[in-house]
Structures are given as structure tokens and as C-alpha cells.
Amino acid sequence: MAPSPTRVVQVATGNAGRLTLRQLVTDERFELVGVSTSTADRVGVDAGTLAGLDVTTGVAAVGSLDELIALHPDVAVYCAMGDTRPVEATKDVCRLLEAGIDVVGSAPGTLQYPWGTAPDRVIEKVEAAAEAGGASLYITGVDPGFASDLLPLALASTCQRIEQIRCYELADYATYDGAEVMFDLMGFGQPIDTVPMLFLPGVLALAWGTAIRMMAAGLGIEVDEIVERWEVEPAPESYDIAAGRIEQGTIAAMKFSISGIVAGHPAVVVEHVTRTREDLRPDWAHPAAGGGAYRVEIVGEPSYTVDVVPSSEHGDHNHAAIVAACGRIVNAIPDVVAAPPGIRTTLDLPLPTGRGTYVGPRP
Numbered sequence: 001m002a003p004s005p006t007r008v009v010q011v012a013t014g015n016a017g018r019l020t021l022r023q024l025v026t027d028e029r030f031e032l033v034g035v036s037t038s039t040a041d042r043v044g045v046d047a048g049t050l051a052g053l054d055v056t057t058g059v060a061a062v063g064s065l066d067e068l069i070a071l072h073p074d075v076a077v078y079c080a081m082g083d084t085r086p087v088e089a090t091k092d093v094c095r096l097l098e099a100g101i102d103v104v105g106s107a108p109g110t111l112q113y114p115w116g117t118a119p120d121r122v123i124e125k126v127e128a129a130a131e132a133g134g135a136s137l138y139i140t141g142v143d144p145g146f147a148s149d150l151l152p153l154a155l156a157s158t159c160q161r162i163e164q165i166r167c168y169e170l171a172d173y174a175t176y177d178g179a180e181v182m183f184d185l186m187g188f189g190q191p192i193d194t195v196p197m198l199f200l201p202g203v204l205a206l207a208w209g210t211a212i213r214m215m216a217a218g219l220g221i222e223v224d225e226i227v228e229r230w231e232v233e234p235a236p237e238s239y240d241i242a243a244g245r246i247e248q249g250t251i252a253a254m255k256f257s258i259s260g261i262v263a264g265h266p267a268v269v270v271e272h273v274t275r276t277r278e279d280l281r282p283d284w285a286h287p288a289a290g291g292g293a294y295r296v297e298i299v300g301e302p303s304y305t306v307d308v309v310p311s312s313e314h315g316d317h318n319h320a321a322i323v324a325a326c327g328r329i330v331n332a333i334p335d336v337v338a339a340p341p342g343i344r345t346t347l348d349l350p351l352p353t354g355r356g357t358y359v360g361p362r363p
Helices: 015-026 065-069 084-097 120-133 148-156 179-185 204-220 317-331 333-338
Strands: 004-011 030-036 075-078 103-104 136-139 163-171 225-234 240-243 243-245 249-263 265-275 291-300 304-308 342-344
Touching: 004 015, 004 065, 004 333, 015 030, 015 075, 015 103, 030 065, 075 084, 075 333, 084 103, 084 120, 084 265, 103 317, 103 333, 120 136, 136 333, 148 163, 148 204, 148 291, 148 304, 163 204, 163 317, 179 243, 204 225, 204 249, 204 265, 265 291, 291 317, 317 333
Parallel strands: 004 030, 004 075, 075 103, 103 136, 136 342, 163 265
Antiparallel strands: 163 291, 225 249, 240 243, 249 265, 291 304
């Protein structure tokens, strides 16, 4: 007899939320019982429509977290914006945990692996909420996420010695339509002498320190300090991208890195090269194929260079990367439900294998 589907609610219907919602509607392992949105004109809209599917689920979007909690689901998939509202996202997660609802999601990012990155008082608050509700929490994605934890650690498991692990995101963001992330957080389209929110001192270490420290923990080492570096490139002319306008002379490409230093050596490094046109800064690293890739380089014995190039039948590399993040979130639900209460990480959960996703060839 097949097990009963897990009762799930979805929080938020933005770029990631729409794609996790798509899987929750179609995957027989889950029963979608509720969805919330912060967009007023989406309240009352069927979840199938919000997911971009030609189906009617009978689940209409509501406008508050309270209404989802009242449904007493097993799990909440939390995909609300966390980059620009970390305090609010943390409060939301705590409310869900205290209500006895397991949480998987993409935010708040610092809870991916908070030790050494998030303040102790925040960690203690989240752990107390989880203990009170007997619930578990798992935050993940692509990068920070599988490209900077699961993939490099899987490769590391085959090495006899390791001198350095370096993880890259190499992407053209011209087709990425997240205006808040592109302009407000990353600073694209801003004057070239602007210091974007992303590059304020400590922000990179806060955002990617989780990945750095998780990889270090997987290797059995401790990071002494985290060093941030960044560089930007101006637009040679004015042009439009999916998120808006890039005027001549404003920020059009950027490279930044976050290095975990061990005994003076950059042992674990995350580096991003983000362009809004492929021809910008040809001297910076480029993806192996297409408009974007995730690369893992290991210096050791053996050494590796591995490029993962995502693609999708519904969009380009940017869309495919979000699909990958959403797939990892939703597919983690069974393991998170089975996990003990508290903040769970990739180091705690069983090896993910894609169980339950095989459908065979389509007609």
C-alpha cells in the first residue's frame, strides 16, 4: 500500500515559488493544501494557474501566513524573499516551526548552515522554535546550495588529498527578470562608483559564509577567517535586459569571491562572474557552454575541473538554475520530515538521489 501523500503548503509565488508550486501540484508524493502570496491580485487565484499549469487544483491563494498555519500541514515550502528581508523571513520560519510544521525552502539563506555566520541569538531562537514544535528546518538552493556543498563534497570524497576547493557560478544574467535582486541587491545599472548592497562589508561573507563553512566542516577543517573581494565593469553603451535598463557607464558585469582562509591559505573559495552581456570582460572566466554554468575545481590528488551546464525545456540557463534549486527543495521534503527537530543541513540528511522523480519517456 502506497504511503499517504505529505500535506504541504507553499509560501510565496515569485520566481522560485512558482516553480516549487509546479512540482507540488504534479508530484503524487505531495498533497498541496494551501498557498500564500504577498501580491494582492493573486489572492483567490487557483494554485494551478499560479504555477502556470493548465489544471484546477481547488486550492486558492490566501494572503497571510496565519491562514496557512491554520491548515495544520505537515510541511511548508518557504520561498519568500529573504535576501532583502532576512529578519522577517526568520520570524516567518520560526512561526511555522513553533506550529509543528517542518520547513524546507530557499530563505533565509543564513540558515543553510548558520554556525559561525548567523548570530548565536538567532540560531538559538530558531532551534528553540523547532524544539517547541518538534519540527525540522532545511534551507538550500543552487549556490549557496548543491553547487557549493553537495557537488564539491561528492567529488572531494574521491580524493586522497586536497589543497583547495573552488566553486564558481559563471552566468549571463541578461535574461534574469528579478529586478529587486539585480538592481537593489547586486547594483546592476547603478553608477560605477556605487557600492551595491551585496558588496557592503560583511554581506558576501554573510550570504556565502554558510557554504564556505559547510564545505570546511565536510572536510573536517575550520575556517580562520573569510575574505571578500569584488570588482565591477561598466556598460560600454546603453541596452535593455529582462530586469530593466543598463545605461552606459553603469555597472554591467561583476566578479566577486569569498575565500575561507585556513592557516593563511584560501582553502575553500566561492567565486561568481556575472555579466549582462557575454562580451563583457573576456579575461574573466566563462562557462564551458551556453550562457551559464556551475564549476567545481579541486586542486589535489586527483584534481578536478567539473562544469555543470543546466538547461530547461521551459527557458534558458537562468530558468534552469531556478528549477534546479526548486527541485532540490521539494525533493528534500521526505528526508526533512523524517529528520529530528532542529536546523538540518546537507551534512545531516541522507544522500539525495532523486527518488520519486522518475517518470519514464513521454509520449
